[in-house]
Amino acid sequence: MITIDQVSKRRGSKQILTEVGFEARPGRVTGFLGPNGAGKSSTLRILLGLDRPDGGVALVAGRPFARLRRPLTTVGAVLDGGGAHRSRTGRGHLRWIAASNGLPRARVDEVLDLVGLTEAAGRRVGGYSLGMGRRLALAAALLGDPPVLVLDEPVNGLDPEGIRRLRVLLRDRAAAGGTVLLSSHLIGELAETVDDVVVIDRGRVVALGTLAEVTGAHRGLEDAFFALTSGTGPGTGHGGRP
Numbered sequence: 001m002i003t004i005d006q007v008s009k010r011r012g013s014k015q016i017l018t019e020v021g022f023e024a025r026p027g028r029v030t031g032f033l034g035p036n037g038a039g040k041s042s043t044l045r046i047l048l049g050l051d052r053p054d055g056g057v058a059l060v061a062g063r064p065f066a067r068l069r070r071p072l073t074t075v076g077a078v079l080d081g082g083g084a085h086r087s088r089t090g091r092g093h094l095r096w097i098a099a100s101n102g103l104p105r106a107r108v109d110e111v112l113d114l115v116g117l118t119e120a121a122g123r124r125v126g127g128y129s130l131g132m133g134r135r136l137a138l139a140a141a142l143l144g145d146p147p148v149l150v151l152d153e154p155v156n157g158l159d160p161e162g163i164r165r166l167r168v169l170l171r172d173r174a175a176a177g178g179t180v181l182l183s184s185h186l187i188g189e190l191a192e193t194v195d196d197v198v199v200i201d202r203g204r205v206v207a208l209g210t211l212a213e214v215t216g217a218h219r220g221l222e223d224a225f226f227a228l229t230s231g232t233g234p235g236t237g238h239g240g241r242p
C-alpha cells in the first residue's frame with residue numbers, strides 16, 4: 001500500500017506540488033499520469049525518501065521510507081539512472097546489491113531472467129544500451145521480492161519485447177497481491193497496463209479513480225488526459241476535479 005497525503009513542495013519561489021493526495025492499493029497497478037513537469041518525479045522522490053515534503057506525508061506500507069526496516073524487501077524502485085558502476089557487469093552489480101542487503105545470491109539469476117537480461121548479464125554495464133540499463137534497474141528493484149514497486153517512466157528506452165515483458169511482469173505482481181505504482185506520460189501504454197489512474201497537472205491531482213472512472217465519458221484515456229490537463233499547451237480547458 002502507498003499513501004500520499006496532502007504533500008506539498010516548494011522549490012525557490014515555485015510551488016511544484018500542492019496538497020497531492022492519492023493511494024496505490026495492493027492487487028492493483030496504479031498509473032501516475034501527467035505532462036512533462038507536472039510533478040510526477042518530485043512526488044515519487046518524496047515517497048522514496050530522496051526529498052522532503054514541506055507538508056503532508058508519503059507512506060510505504062504505513063511508514064515513511066526512512067523508517068522502513070528492510071527497504072529493499074518492502075519497496076523496489078526504478079527512478080532515472082540505474083546507478084550501476086560502468087566497469088561492473090550486470091550480474092556483478094546485482095550480486096553486490098544482494099550481498100550488501102543480505103539477500104540470497106541465487107535471487108540474482110532469477111531477476112536477470114525476469115527482466116530478460118540473462119544473456120547480457122556478463123557484459124560490462126558501460127556497454128549497455130538505454131533499454132538494457134532500464135532492465136538492470138528493474139532487476140535491482142525486484143531483488144528483494146518487494147510487495148511494493150515504484151517505477152518512474154519504466155517504459156522509456158525499452159523495445160517492444162521489453163515493454164511487453166514489463167507489462168506482464170507488473171500485471172503478475174499485482175495479481176499476486178503486490179502494489180504497483182508507475183508514472184508515465186505515455187498514455188496509450190499506460191491504458192493497457194493499469195487498473196487505477198491518478199492524473200497530476202501543475203503539481204495538483206486533477207483526477208483519480210479506476211481507469212473507467214477517469215476515462216469517463218471520453219473516447220479513451222488520451223482524450224480524458226487532454227481534457228483534464230494542460231498537456232496540449234496553455235489555454236487548454238480543465239475538466240473535472242477529484
Ligand SMILES: Nc1ncnc2c1ncn2[C@@H]1O[C@H](COP(=O)(O)OP(=O)(O)OP(=O)(O)O)[C@@H](O)[C@H]1O
Binds near residue numbers: 011036038041
Ligand atoms: N531540482 C530541481 N530544482 C528546481 N526545480 C525543479 C527541480 N526538480 C524539478 N523541478 C521542477 O518541479 C516541477 C516538477 O518536475 P518533475 O520532474 O517532478 O515533473 P514530472 O511530472 O516528473 O515531469 P517529466 O514527465 O518531464 O519527467 C517542474 O516545474 C520542474 O521544473
